[in-house]
Amino acid sequence: MQIKNIDHLNLTVADFDTTVSWYSRVFGFKLVEEDVRDGTRWGVIRQGEAMLCIYQFAECRLEDRFEMRKMGLHGINHFGLRITDQDAWEKIITTENIEVLYDGPTRWPHSTSWYIKDPTGWEIEVALWDDDTVAFD
Numbered sequence: 001m002q003i004k005n006i007d008h009l010n011l012t013v014a015d016f017d018t019t020v021s022w023y024s025r026v027f028g029f030k031l032v033e034e035d036v037r038d039g040t041r042w043g044v045i046r047q048g049e050a051m052l053c054i055y056q057f058a059e060c061r062l063e064d065r066f067e068m069r070k071m072g073l074h075g076i077n078h079f080g081l082r083i084t085d086q087d088a089w090e091k092i093i094t095t096e097n098i099e100v101l102y103d104g105p106t107r108w109p110h111s112t113s114w115y116i117k118d119p120t121g122w123e124i125e126v127a128l129w130d131d132d133t134v135a136f137d
Contacts, residue, residue: 008044008051009079013120016041016056022119023052026096027081050081062121078115078123084132089114110135
């Protein structure tokens with residue numbers, strides 16, 4: 001057996017509609033499934049093979065990874081989305097007035113990453129691999 005891909009991430013969000021709208025504008029995700037289960041609104045947003053399953057819990061708060069660490073809690077530091085067009089991405093950053101964390105793009109040995117937060121506060125690494133190739137030395 002071989003793992004083909006991560007199928008999806010399951011995230012709680014503060015506001016369902018705001019989240020769907022933001023991921024649509026910023027990354028081109030589309031809402032492909034929506035329902036209510038046990039009083040909780042949920043849905044699946046998809047862009048290509050990437051999927052996020054979102055559940056609305058307005059009363060929850062999200063601590064960033066540094067605050068969680070101080071409290072002795074585990075959590076997701078961030079999740080990554082891979083892009084292929086730096087110019088288009090930088091235009092979206094400007095158009096959507098997205099704050100890039102950590103003083104701007106971070107250069108890694110084979111890629112460049114922009115760290116941002118979605119409307120709930122989930123940190124996202126937006127990664128652009130050199131020559132659109134995942135490679136390690």
